[in-house]
Amino acid sequence: MTEGKSSLNLAAKRSFTLGLSWPLLIAMVATFSVLGSSRIHVLGDPDTYLHIAAGRWMLANGTVPTADPFSHSMLGTAWIAHEWLSELVISGIYQSFAWAGLGGLMALVFAGTLAYLMRFLLDRMEPIHALLFTSYAGCMLAGHLLARPHVLAWPLLAVWVGSLVNASEQDRAPPWWLIPMMALWANLHGGFMIGIALACGLALDATVSKEPGQRRACAWVWGRFIALAVVAAMVTPSHWHGLLFPFQVVNMSEALDMIGEWASPNFHQPQLLEIWLLLALGLACSGRLRLPWVRLLLVLALTHLALKYQRNISILGLVTPFLMASPLARQWRAISRTGRDVESMDRVFQALSAPAQLRAMVCTALLASLSMALASQSDRFVPESNITPEAAMQAARRAGVSGAVFNDYQYGGYLIFKGTPVFIDGRADMYGDALMKRHLAATTLAEPQALPKLIDDYHIGWTLLHPGTPAVALLDRLPGWRRVYADEVAVVHMREPDDQR
Numbered sequence: 001m002t003e004g005k006s007s008l009n010l011a012a013k014r015s016f017t018l019g020l021s022w023p024l025l026i027a028m029v030a031t032f033s034v035l036g037s038s039r040i041h042v043l044g045d046p047d048t049y050l051h052i053a054a055g056r057w058m059l060a061n062g063t064v065p066t067a068d069p070f071s072h073s074m075l076g077t078a079w080i081a082h083e084w085l086s087e088l089v090i091s092g093i094y095q096s097f098a099w100a101g102l103g104g105l106m107a108l109v110f111a112g113t114l115a116y117l118m119r120f121l122l123d124r125m126e127p128i129h130a131l132l133f134t135s136y137a138g139c140m141l142a143g144h145l146l147a148r149p150h151v152l153a154w155p156l157l158a159v160w161v162g163s164l165v166n167a168s169e170q171d172r173a174p175p176w177w178l179i180p181m182m183a184l185w186a187n188l189h190g191g192f193m194i195g196i197a198l199a200c201g202l203a204l205d206a207t208v209s210k211e212p213g214q215r216r217a218c219a220w221v222w223g224r225f226i227a228l229a230v231v232a233a234m235v236t237p238s239h240w241h242g243l244l245f246p247f248q249v250v251n252m253s254e255a256l257d258m259i260g261e262w263a264s265p266n267f268h269q270p271q272l273l274e275i276w277l278l279l280a281l282g283l284a285c286s287g288r289l290r291l292p293w294v295r296l297l298l299v300l301a302l303t304h305l306a307l308k309y310q311r312n313i314s315i316l317g318l319v320t321p322f323l324m325a326s327p328l329a330r331q332w333r334a335i336s337r338t339g340r341d342v343e344s345m346d347r348v349f350q351a352l353s354a355p356a357q358l359r360a361m362v363c364t365a366l367l368a369s370l371s372m373a374l375a376s377q378s379d380r381f382v383p384e385s386n387i388t389p390e391a392a393m394q395a396a397r398r399a400g401v402s403g404a405v406f407n408d409y410q411y412g413g414y415l416i417f418k419g420t421p422v423f424i425d426g427r428a429d430m431y432g433d434a435l436m437k438r439h440l441a442a443t444t445l446a447e448p449q450a451l452p453k454l455i456d457d458y459h460i461g462w463t464l465l466h467p468g469t470p471a472v473a474l475l476d477r478l479p480g481w482r483r484v485y486a487d488e489v490a491v492v493h494m495r496e497p498d499d500q501r
Helices: 002-016 022-036 047-061 084-122 127-142 154-169 178-188 192-208 212-233 241-250 253-258 272-285 293-308 310-335 347-351 358-376 390-399 409-417 428-444 450-457 470-477
Strands: 404-407 460-465 481-486 491-495
Touching (some): 047 409, 084 127, 084 154, 084 178, 084 310, 127 272, 154 178, 154 310, 253 428, 272 293, 390 409, 390 460, 390 491, 404 409, 428 470, 460 470, 470 481
Parallel strands (some): 404 460
Antiparallel strands (some): 460 491
């Protein structure tokens, strides 16, 4: 009788929630926040233009480029689009559904990633704790939510870590279907090396948790998995060189100093990372946060990466809940005096922890589709003006500019998108430290003759620079040059026709 009554109560609760679940609600909120929020600028990065152009080039030529086709300063230099698969996806979506399609795609990827995280956490901890963890992860991801390949890799990172943590905690071998997923990941984004590093850490975590006599067998199983993952990561146009690419990038000191996302977080401004660090420190000092030593090392390593390069804050926010969920849940239950939180909460809150029902998922999908259709009819999804010097480009064409362009870093993607060979763009790995340093010296006037010498060496015929760039003032008074256009986005100078060299 009691069992039947319990089943009736559960059915009543599920009916009261209309078949919704926490992961579904998280996905809805994430999707609508991207579609409607003015604080999330999905199309605010110049590399989005570059990825569309690269994908368009590959679709037109039927191959992945092996030499630079987009610049005049490095034309023909060896270069492989290591994110080629993402660029095909981004370009295809743009050509089919324009900017709104790209915004919608990133919203769905963001929503799916958080929904998966929420479901993983609900299997381990109280719903309120899972909701707090997921919300905070979502905020840390949102700061890096752009129409770029790293966002397409977020679901793969989540599934990769979640599946390996499951295997470690449930005393199972890592699932072999993750191997082809690694090959997919390696062709989408260079961050796949984080996945391999995490697999090594979780392999060690699984091995040391075994009895001494079982550790060799466990290490053998995980070692085979990691070896196959490394082999799968080489199934790319770059082959084994792709494994070295992330290390080559982080060793480019001059280039990374120029690129904002590779800078350390600025704690003079409000930072979610600061709150995360304070909470973690507070929990640790109070004795409520005790992680197994291997997982502690992984969390510390991810924290180091986030403090060194702010682009890694999103990885810290996404990965650490997977690593911390089970230890935190066990410790909470051990110190809780009133039992499970969920017993004292509203029945709706309890019921929402169950999987969503089909009718709720269908209705949610229809609602999201309607929201995307409405967003596509507005000007919500257009690239940011500070990376889109459209008026300046039109003025330059009317003025009859000719020859090679010298451009600011942030305009490289747009110029490539428009079919204009660039001096520099977001492919810092191809340009290298030497050229990036020379560009910086010319634009900042760090060396008096840096700009005139660069102009002569590269036969520059016109320039496209930000109004705040120090080089603009020098060009205003440089013999043989005149300003032809200026607005709050960009300034155009051109060489006088009788001064062409």
